[in-house]
Amino acid sequence: MSQKFDELINSFIDNNVGIAGNFLSASLSENLRQNIYSLQKGEQMKYAGIGNEAIAEATQKMRGDKIYWLDKKNNNVHEQKFLDRVENFIDHLNKTCYTGINDYEFHYAVYEQGSAYKKHKDQFKTDNKRKYSLICYLNNGWKPADGGELLIYQNEKIQTISPNAQKAVFFKSDEMEHEVLTANKPRMSITGWLKRS
Template sequence: MLLTTEFTARLPGLIDTLAEQGWVVCDDFLHADEVAALRDEAGRRLAAGAFHRAGVGRAESQSVRDEIRGDSVLWLDPQQPAPAEQVYWQRIEALQQALNRELFLGIREGEFHYAQYPVGAHYQRHLDRFRDDDARVISAVCYLNPDWCETDGGQLRLWLDTEGRAESIDIAPQAGRLLLFRSERFWHAVLPAQRERWSLTGWMRRG
């Protein structure tokens, strides 16, 4: 079973913490073998040229700006998931259903992509919700980096104050870890890393 008893038992606690503080970290959202399969899938598709450089802005105003963000991405297709991606989709969908049931968030869909940061790449401080679009409700980042050390860098810096200027925490991109936070609420940034950095990143949306 892709939905384990262990995972379903943890859902109430995750949702309670998210409701209380607006963000939550879930370690071992994916197990080591599941992370390895996803990392292999992502690496194969990167080598095949399926990734593209991530841009900033929207639609025709979007542009690649290395000084703001340095990652390359590949969007997942929920209709045709690779075998390695099925466990991720099933757990995300179960999480979305639980969030709607308990917090009435009105989530209707998820959009997610692989994100690959080369050594030294970063993403400047930003919010995930656009000013004229409130569809993004919950941001979700799942890390695919085995044996990550503190000295490797690459943390996600999450600002806890509403202005995104003062109090912050740094969350290491350890393999299997899932970070959830309110898309409209939390400023965040990706710090430069000393190793290649991988994640599955995206948003639970109202549709």
């Protein structure tokens, strides 16, 4: 996996936004999708809140995704594999770039048809522990007409990234303003942050 880790890091160094296709294997991506379907069936996906307050309103205007936090205590083999990959990436990142990352948090994110997330940064004003954002997409056969692209704003330029399965996107949480365009069909990902306390 070090080749994929390097692809993500090197593209980040070149453009401040790292992108790696096939960061997740096809089988892991599909198994994580199936996890989301199970969570949806059990009504465990909940509308996300804004900021680090315990606020989650289904009618909020800023974001419309539903989430479920990953945790090794969930004892889900596919989540374990994903989080193991994240830990291996952090080890590689720390060894090659001396970032000092020592923690992380990730959640499933589902944008149902018609939902979006307006322009924002990922680091809280009252908490600077989030250093890097890492998004891994789980959408098979995604087409331009499906919408839901990630827009990243940088130096008057806008980078458009399609949320295709297995792809990972990596950027600094406190620097990059970004948004998710309206999804025209359900859009799935795992989104999280590499942290330094």
